[in-house]
Each structure stands twice: as structure tokens, then as C-alpha cells.
Amino acid sequence: MTSKVSLLPQDIGSLSRTAPAARPGTLFVLGANGGMSVAPDADFPLMFGRNLPDVHVCVGAADRRVSRRQGLITREASRWVLRNTGKLPIRLPGSRLVLGGNTVELSPGYTPLFIVSTRQEHLLEVRVTASAPRGGGSPASCGADTFDGDAHELSRDERLVLTCLGQRYLRADPHPQPLTWGQVAFEVGELRADERWTAKRAAHIVTLVRHRLSKEYGVAGLLEEEIPPPVGNALNHNLINNLLVTTTLTRADLHQLDQADPRTLDQ
Incomplete structure (x- = not known):
């Protein structure tokens, strides 16, 4: 039986290009030292931050400006919700900032999160497996958001x-x-x-x-x-x-x- 909560290795590659096979609604979170996947029915709040012993996914380990517990991702009403539990803002694509104490819903697909420190922004990659489109098709083939399938060809x-x-x-x-x-x-x-x-x-x-x-x-x-x-x-x-x-x-x-x-x- 597959575990509802699993570790992701450090060398898995960027979640923007790696879409692990998983049931719809599965959460993937990846930091510089590895990450974790959580099934939608796991009832498992995922904590991330600087202090590895206190969190599930480490981000900004060498930057004391990042909170030991910077953020929490929980499953609420069939949605994954990000809460900023730290002092530094968390930047979403499009320059939207999630300030300390605020929450935001995470859309299906790939979302890069940036912990905004004064010296550096620390990347935390998030992917939520999308549902299969009506009329059939696999989760990997569905159009999730603007981050999936929009990459331009380069020589x-x-x-x-x-x-x-x-x-x-x-x-x-x-x-x-x-x-x-x-x-x-x-x-x-x-x-x-x-x-x-x-x-x-x-x-x-x-x-x-x-x-x-x-x-x-x-x-x-x-x-x-x-x-x-x-x-x-x-x-x-x-x-x-x-x-x-x-x-x-x-x-x-x-x-x-x-x-x-x-x-x-x-x-």
C-alpha cells in the first residue's frame, strides 16, 4: 500500500518539469534539500521553514531572517491553503505577497513560492496534482494553470x-x-x-x-x-x-x- 505521506529526494529535479504520478489533489513541496508529498486525504499539515528539526521541508537554512517555522500548508474544504506563519513575506508569481498571518489558496499545477529576505529570495517549489479533464485523460495531460505546458522552445x-x-x-x-x-x-x-x-x-x-x-x-x-x-x-x-x-x-x-x-x- 502506498503511503499517504512520502519523502521526495533532493535530486528529483524541479517540480516545474517533474510531475510525479499521483492521485488528483496530491501536494508536492520541494526545497533545496528535498521535500515531501502528501495525499489529499492524509490529514497532514505540512510545515516548512529554516529549522529542519521543527519542519517537514527546509527552506533558507543558512538565512536567520527566515523563520524557524515560516509557513504551513493544510487541506481545507478540498483545497490546499498556504498560511504564512513567519515574519518574512512569501511572494507568489505575479509579485503577490502573502504577509505574516495571511493565507492564500494554492491552485492546481506548479507554483513557485519565494521567501523574501533582504539579501536573497529562497525558492520553495509547490505542485498540486490536477484532476483529470472531463471525458477522460490522465492527470498529466490536463491543463492546470499557466505554469504547465507554456514553456517555449529554445535551441x-x-x-x-x-x-x-x-x-x-x-x-x-x-x-x-x-x-x-x-x-x-x-x-x-x-x-x-x-x-x-x-x-x-x-x-x-x-x-x-x-x-x-x-x-x-x-x-x-x-x-x-x-x-x-x-x-x-x-x-x-x-x-x-x-x-x-x-x-x-x-x-x-x-x-x-x-x-x-x-x-x-x-x-
């Missing part, structure tokens, strides 16, 4: 360049900005020593992606004529945010940079 070069460009976002810096073209070219050149990478080549690749997503998917804010001057980093910022929201880029993409100079990756 190998595009994924590497965009991961470099947006790595500060992927690493949850509190005030992330895109890298400069020179920094991107340098890092990609370190990884591809047998190829010639310049700032102009990196910029050209990203420009093509921006125009493609604008034309084929109607993504707003990716063209210069859509942004009032001064444009600054707005185009790349908007592009990176779209790639994160659609889970085109996830934390797992940072593995591409593992061979780079560790000094460029430290947080």
Missing part, C-alpha cells in the same frame, strides 16, 4: 546564453538584473573555449528570441517600440521574467554553468 545556444543572462534571477537575488553582454560573452566563452563568443553575438541571439516570442506568442514588452525611453534593461528584464513564469528557464538550467569560474556563481 542549445539560446538556452545557454539566456541562462547566463538571467542567472541572477534564477539564483533568487533580491534585486536581480540581467548580466551585461560582455559578462555573458565571457562566461559562455569560458564554457565553449573552442568557439568565438562576443558581446555582439550574445546580444544577437537574445534579440532573435525576443522578436520570436513577440511575434509567435504575443508576449508584450519585448520590443523597443513598446517601452518608453529610457529603455535600459527593460527588454531583457521582461524577457527573463516571461521565461521564468512559463518555466522555459528553471533552476535546473544553472547546471549548464557548473563548469564556469566558481567566483562568478557565488552568492
Whole structure:
């Protein structure tokens, strides 16, 4: 008999791309050191926070600004409900903040939660298995929310360049900005020593992606004529945010940079 509460290994991969087989309504929560799955009828309140002995899923272990018990997820009236039991706010997609003492319902599908500290935002991944669509079909095939099935196709070069460009976002810096073209070219050149990478080549690749997503998917804010001057980093910022929201880029993409100079990756 399958347990209603199970541990998730640290190496399971991002829940944005990994959808474990489970009955509808099952909750999956994943931190940097592993996580847990809870069946909808388990009657098991899941606690997360900094102090591992006191919680089921650890998040922000090295950041004393994160509460020992930062949040609680419970099953209420056939819905999973998130309650912020800590001091720091919890950020949902779209910049919505759940302040201490407040609650919010979790929608079916994938939801990244960010514990907002002054120095870093700590990612906690959540997935709620959706119900099968009427007329048949498996849970994995149903349309859950905007985070499922919206990832854009990227070539190998595009994924590497965009991961470099947006790595500060992927690493949850509190005030992330895109890298400069020179920094991107340098890092990609370190990884591809047998190829010639310049700032102009990196910029050209990203420009093509921006125009493609604008034309084929109607993504707003990716063209210069859509942004009032001064444009600054707005185009790349908007592009990176779209790639994160659609889970085109996830934390797992940072593995591409593992061979780079560790000094460029430290947080």
C-alpha cells in the first residue's frame, strides 16, 4: 500500500518539469534539500521553514531572517491553503505577497513560492496534482494553470546564453538584473573555449528570441517600440521574467554553468 505521506529526494529535479504520478489533489513541496508529498486525504499539515528539526521541508537554512517555522500548508474544504506563519513575506508569481498571518489558496499545477529576505529570495517549489479533464485523460495531460505546458522552445545556444543572462534571477537575488553582454560573452566563452563568443553575438541571439516570442506568442514588452525611453534593461528584464513564469528557464538550467569560474556563481 502506498503511503499517504512520502519523502521526495533532493535530486528529483524541479517540480516545474517533474510531475510525479499521483492521485488528483496530491501536494508536492520541494526545497533545496528535498521535500515531501502528501495525499489529499492524509490529514497532514505540512510545515516548512529554516529549522529542519521543527519542519517537514527546509527552506533558507543558512538565512536567520527566515523563520524557524515560516509557513504551513493544510487541506481545507478540498483545497490546499498556504498560511504564512513567519515574519518574512512569501511572494507568489505575479509579485503577490502573502504577509505574516495571511493565507492564500494554492491552485492546481506548479507554483513557485519565494521567501523574501533582504539579501536573497529562497525558492520553495509547490505542485498540486490536477484532476483529470472531463471525458477522460490522465492527470498529466490536463491543463492546470499557466505554469504547465507554456514553456517555449529554445535551441542549445539560446538556452545557454539566456541562462547566463538571467542567472541572477534564477539564483533568487533580491534585486536581480540581467548580466551585461560582455559578462555573458565571457562566461559562455569560458564554457565553449573552442568557439568565438562576443558581446555582439550574445546580444544577437537574445534579440532573435525576443522578436520570436513577440511575434509567435504575443508576449508584450519585448520590443523597443513598446517601452518608453529610457529603455535600459527593460527588454531583457521582461524577457527573463516571461521565461521564468512559463518555466522555459528553471533552476535546473544553472547546471549548464557548473563548469564556469566558481567566483562568478557565488552568492
